[in-house]
Amino acid sequence: xxxxxxxxxxxxxxxxxxxNWGSEVIVYNSLSGETHQMDVFxxxxxxxxxxxxxxxxxxxxxxxxxxxxxxxxxxxxLIALIINNFDQLGLIEPCY
Amino acid sequence: xxxxxxxxxxxxxQAASKEGVCLDIGAFCVxxxxxxxxxxxxLAFLYQDFPILPSDTFADFHIVxxxxxxxxxxxxxxxxxVTDGQQPFEPFPLSHAFPLFEWGLNWCIAxxxxxxxxxxxAVVEKNGKALILPALxxxxxxxxxxxxxxxxxxxxxxxxxxxxxxDGKILPIPRPTPLKNASIQVIKGTFLNAEMGPxxxxxxxxxVAHLRPPKQSVEQLKEAVLPELLIFPKFQAxxxxxxxxxxxxYVVFKLxxxxxxxxxxxxxxxxxxxxxxxxxxCYNLTYSRFDxxxxxxDDLLMQNV
Numbered sequence: 001x002x003x004x005x006x007x008x009x010x011x012x013x014x015x016x017x018x019x020n021w022g023s024e025v026i027v028y029n030s031l032s033g034e035t036h037q038m039d040v041f042x043x044x045x046x047x048x049x050x051x052x053x054x055x056x057x058x059x060x061x062x063x064x065x066x067x068x069x070x071x072x073x074x075x076x077x078l079i080a081l082i083i084n085n086f087d088q089l090g091l092i093e094p095c096y
Numbered sequence: 097x098x099x100x101x102x103x104x105x106x107x108x109x110q111a112a113s114k115e116g117v118c119l120d121i122g123a124f125c126v127x128x129x130x131x132x133x134x135x136x137x138x139l140a141f142l143y144q145d146f147p148i149l150p151s152d153t154f155a156d157f158h159i160v161x162x163x164x165x166x167x168x169x170x171x172x173x174x175x176x177x178v179t180d181g182q183q184p185f186e187p188f189p190l191s192h193a194f195p196l197f198e199w200g201l202n203w204c205i206a207x208x209x210x211x212x213x214x215x216x217x218a219v220v221e222k223n224g225k226a227l228i229l230p231a232l233x234x235x236x237x238x239x240x241x242x243x244x245x246x247x248x249x250x251x252x253x254x255x256x257x258x259x260x261x262x263d264g265k266i267l268p269i270p271r272p273t274p275l276k277n278a279s280i281q282v283i284k285g286t287f288l289n290a291e292m293g294p295x296x297x298x299x300x301x302x303x304v305a306h307l308r309p310p311k312q313s314v315e316q317l318k319e320a321v322l323p324e325l326l327i328f329p330k331f332q333a334x335x336x337x338x339x340x341x342x343x344x345x346y347v348v349f350k351l352x353x354x355x356x357x358x359x360x361x362x363x364x365x366x367x368x369x370x371x372x373x374x375x376x377x378c379y380n381l382t383y384s385r386f387d388x389x390x391x392x393x394d395d396l397l398m399q400n401v
Contacts, residue, residue: 019370021344028366033359037345
């Protein structure tokens, strides 16, 4: 049985506002009215998802290139965790 | 004209009339109608420096303080708060008419004034710079703001920090400060010129007495001011004073949860909180003594960072 590959995008209709305070970033989601706090790396992942729809692997590739990171299993797990968190927070959604 | 120039006799007549009395409390106009002398006497004393507006002025809130219908008032007189024809609260004892008016007016402001971002915070000003004191009930913000008001700061509010979206300035509502329980004697004992209304025992918050706002603060009730300091105060008996710088993202969340209408204001609320957090110096403050906290806040305001 094959695992279904999900393409992720920022939730349609949301307008995300970013405020960078050193190592921490505040993100306001105008659609939900909620305010989120995250580290700079997570915020960069979210901004990348705002620019394109991504499957996890392509997102990992682009982020690793952007940050000059190794495309290894550790970073793969990190991206998977961030995607899961964004999904839980209602910041991103699958697109079909 | 100020309320004290009207005189109690004329206030009683006007408050009982169809038009009532239109009080300018700074950010708002309140139309008050009542036929209860016990209430009007306290209103006349505590609001004596507030302007009265012409009866055809647009009023933000229409409030009636009167007795409920029925025969009960022959045994134990009660009083009700009516706004726009509705009675949102159970009756209070007649003797507690003034606290009922004050709490009811707070309720009206918190429910309806969504043209402003409303923080649950006291606010005072000196040298054109506002000090905001957001805090939960019981943290001592009313007592601290009263002490600052009695110590040369301009008093803007003990309960609401009303922030105008157009320019981020804070609008005053320098109404009487309800001091509770031990705070009453603390302020009376420390500031001999403090003028208080009557004691109201056995309210839901214990014994309450209202501090009359300084005349100068009421005279400046139309002067909005920009925020400079954001301090989250906590009174803790017998502790050394502590001031800790806060990081900005933490402050955004503290203010967002402190505001009455942050989510309701949407993006505007976020922008206001963000801008205020960016421009202000932000601290946690634990204090137990006025002789330590008052000079510290004076010094802090004077620092140019």
